[in-house]
Amino acid sequence: MSTDSSTVATSIYQCADKPIDERVADLLSQMTLEEKAAQMVCVWNEKNDKLLNEQAGFDPVRAKSHFGHGNGLGQIGRLSDAGSKAGKNFALGRNARQMAELTNTIQRWFLENSRLGIPVVFHEECLHGLMAVDATSFPQPIGLGATFDPDLLRNVHRVIAAETRCRGGHHALSPVVDVARDPRWGRVEETYGEDPYLVATMGTAAVEGLQGDRTFTDGQSVVATLKHFAAHGQPESGTNCAPVNVSMRVLREVFLDPFKKAIQQGKSLAVMASYNEIDGVPSHANRWLLRDVLRNEWGFDGVVVSDYYAIRELNERPDLYGHHLAVDGKQAGELAVRAGVNMELPEPDCYLTLVESIQDGQLSEVELDEMVRPLLKQKFQLGLFDNPYVDPELAEHLSGSEAHRSIALRAAHKTITLLKNHNKTLPINRDNINTIAVIGPNADRSLLGGYSGLPRFQTTVLQGIRDHLDNSAQVVYHEGCKITKGGSWFEDEVVPYDAEEDRRSIVDAVEAARAADLIVLALGGNEQTSREAWMSNHLGDRASLELFGKQDALVNALAELGKPMVAFLFNGRPLAFSNLAEKVDGLFECWYLGQETGRAIADVLFGDVNPGGKLPISIPRSVGHIPCFYNHKPSARRGYLFDEVTPLFPFGFGLSYTQFEIGPPKLLRSQIAVGESTIVQVELMNTGKLPGDEVVQMYIRDCVSSVTRPVKELKGFQRVTLEAGEKRTVSLEITPESLAFYDIDMNHVVEPGEFKIMVGNSSKDSDLQCTMLEVVV
The missing domain is CATH 3.40.50.1700 (Glycoside hydrolase family 3 C-terminal domain)
Known part of the structure; x- marks a missing residue:
């Protein structure tokens, strides 16, 4: 069912030397409604019945039965677990060479059996390593957060990307940049911790490691997906997917900030919407969140994918719960499209009725084009139209090396x-x-x-x-x-x-x-x-x-x-x-x-x-x-009857086999104007007898402000390795972003006045030394 070769030869989208936007526009102009809707659909567990045989090998007869219509398919989920059900019996999954061979075979079939020869994207779970047989397994993200080492994070995620891409994977469902503010929540391990600055820094480094220079020409980079947008890390009662009840100021300063930085600085190409609701609006139906903030304010032009089965939950998910914003799956799909969800994961469900929604006037084809365009663009960015296959021998060599x-x-x-x-x-x-x-x-x-x-x-x-x-x-x-x-x-x-x-x-x-x-x-x-x-x-x-x-x-x-x-x-x-x-x-x-x-x-x-x-x-x-997070408001920790109010061990704390001495902080400029920057420096010395690492941490407090501010906020850190007796000057920059917050009118500004600059080796007051910065108009 491939396009006639003469047609392919004259189509702009098939020309590798043409700009990607031109190729996308040309391809989109040739697509039917059914082909567009197919790009918004994924198969995961269903691949076992629709694409694979009983031995988890490719089955062209089954593939033709389900996809012989020639409309193509958007994504295939987690081919690494081929043959298993819902990720269970994982030992049935393919090793690196086998997975690379299988992705090549499936990719070739879709290129040859879709009318326009559109490749598929394979997505994979990559939380702390590719979730596959023989892949390298790193510490959980909460452990990687404990390293306070963004350079290490980049290297770790370069490995994860390489091991994923060499097997034929293109789209990593990571990193998690949720801020974990309730330790009862079972997904704390997936996060980089409780502090938005730390999470933003480590999450951005992870994105840079996964995506490389974003050209994808090296064949060892993948699309990163920021999870879970947004405010997933402080669910009501600490239970997963529960409503998140926070103010707009806390939402923006704590929970949205890591996403913003990972998008604007890290250039993440994908975002996954979260299961939870914010102020009564589930994220998958939240136009303010996914359109006004994500795309219009932050300039995000990538792909928004649903969390697994979350669009169905806008109606009712059997044996779990429903948000009941929609009367059925068809209406749930319409709500998600209007909110801006490009791809439904993991199985064909609510988006199967998108053509019907257009035909009965509930959606327009223009709305569908808006959703499909970024999906096609990423396939071009990944080079899948021009170089869709991988080398199984390289996969075997790289994985778990x-x-x-x-x-x-x-x-x-x-x-x-x-x-x-x-x-x-x-x-x-x-x-x-x-x-x-x-x-x-x-x-x-x-x-x-x-x-x-x-x-x-x-x-x-x-x-x-x-x-x-x-x-x-x-x-x-x-x-x-x-x-x-x-x-x-x-x-x-x-x-x-x-x-x-x-x-x-x-x-x-x-x-x-x-x-x-x-x-x-x-x-x-x-x-x-x-x-x-x-x-x-x-x-x-x-x-x-x-x-x-x-x-x-x-x-x-x-x-x-x-x-x-x-x-x-x-x-x-x-x-x-x-x-x-x-x-x-x-x-x-x-x-x-x-x-x-x-x-x-x-x-x-x-x-x-x-x-x-x-x-x-x-x-x-x-x-x-609980709550126990360090960056609380001044009135939040007055004390308990018959008990301490402090944590057992504070954020940022950690000892060494050697001893370090941190000198008093000194500002290069102790007075700056609004909009200017300065640098705080400390002398760090290893006074012990062993080489070791210390993490110098900088916290800031706005002393008098139009709204209450946390007692301290991490705004800079540096992990330093010193030999016994070695001394080094550590410099940490204080930028307008370090001092800004949402004021009484919800404007993100730096208010003039005094700022307390605290530097030390943990968030505990006794571990910090202070100096004052004055900001003037």
Whole structure:
């Protein structure tokens, strides 16, 4: 059903030397209504029945049965999980070479069997690595946020892009630039933390890594998708997809700002609308959000994709909920088009009736053209009309390579955050240790977190320590207790483990540790206790932040032995671990470190690597201390009866095996005019005996303003590596953007007056030194 060759030869859209906008206009002018609507449709699970055979290979008979009409198709979702259902049974997925061969075969079929020869886009989940077999798995985003290292983020996402594109993927459903302000929410692990400046900086770096120079000529870059637009990170009651009840000022300054920067500075080419509603308007029907703000104010000219099944939710999603803005799927599709959603993911549903909506006058063809034009433009930008295929041999060589593995290890090293080091217990001198007891439910299990593939390499805490010691000391192991039965991210039902069995296991663990010189604990959560709650039978948000199951009982029993104890926490959200923090000598927050978990833990434990991570989110003392974020208003933390109001560990906090001294901040210009910039400098010195990293952080407070302002806001940071005794001047720029906010009239301005400039190594007042900046008219 391909276009006649003479027609193709004379069509502008087929000419690689023509400008992309001309090619798009020419192609759009030749398309029927049905062909336009087909570009707004995707298949995901349905690919197994419509494109693939029982062995997950391409089936031309099925393809012709479903797509033989010649109208084409917009996207195919997650070919990496070909053969599985809803991402489950992931081992059935194709390896790199097989996936590259399959994408080539499917792409060729659509080019040859659509009337106009329009290629398809393959989208993939790329949260912390391509979610596929043999792909490199990096730390979860909350862990990458702890690195405070945007250069590392760019490198990590260059790897993710290369491993995705070489297999035939084009469109990454990442990064997540939600600001996580409620730790009960199960998707905290997908974010870079609680601070809009940190999230914006890291998210922008991720976009730049994924998209490269945006020419896509290197064949190793992909389209980045900012998720989830907008305000998804502070849902009512901490439950996923719940309404977000915030003021317009908070919405703009906290939740929209990372998206704005990642679009205007990072040039992200795609945005995913969010499930939640803001002020009664779900994002997929929110014309103000998707048109007035995103496109008209910010100048976004890319593609807006729906979150999975979210357009259907404008009506009613069976067995879940409905927003009831639409009477049926047809009207839901009309609302989404009017709002500006270009592509419905993941399956053909509400957008199947778009032609009917035009024919009965509910939509116009002009509105459809407006939606299709950016979709076609991206296919041209990606080079799919001119170079649609990939090299399977390159895919096999790149995916999970040793070079990529070294970047994953470096990212894990930089993620690990030291929270306690009583009496300088750490690092451990292996020459003084004869026996180490490695105890805990996370000691000998894969710790990747949600949206993870099956990496070629994986190491557990236990294996990492054993490999590192290489028989120079005895390593004994006991699980101690379990967190849940199973614990897989994909398992819907979450089943607590039998308490009596755990009690017996704790007794055995204590006996196993009795002769040890050191106890290493691996505790926290698992992929079930913090995850995306995507259905009513697949939950992941929690009303408690305590260590799940009998972990505290295990800690208490082991503490009775009086042995030195060091704990590593693995979890997707902040946990309230006051008891653990009190009982252990050394404490690390690791989040999820990716495929190199064991190697990274051993390197840090024994001092081959000096930890330098910082908390990207505050650690609360209990669920009753929520909200706990540091950048609160002056009246928000007056105190509690019989309890502290401060966090257990504050945002930006993290220790080192060495010591750093930060000198008093000095402004190059202590008085500037509105619209001008200045620089604050500090002298940073490593006063200890080991090389290490420190993150110098700058916070700002407008002292007197037309509306109340947070007590402090992060506006600059720099991670610095210094040798023992080395000194360096660290300079952080203060720009008009650093000082601006939405004033009493909702104008984004810098108000003249005094600004408190605070510089230090965490958000805690006692860790900061201050100077004053005067801004004049």
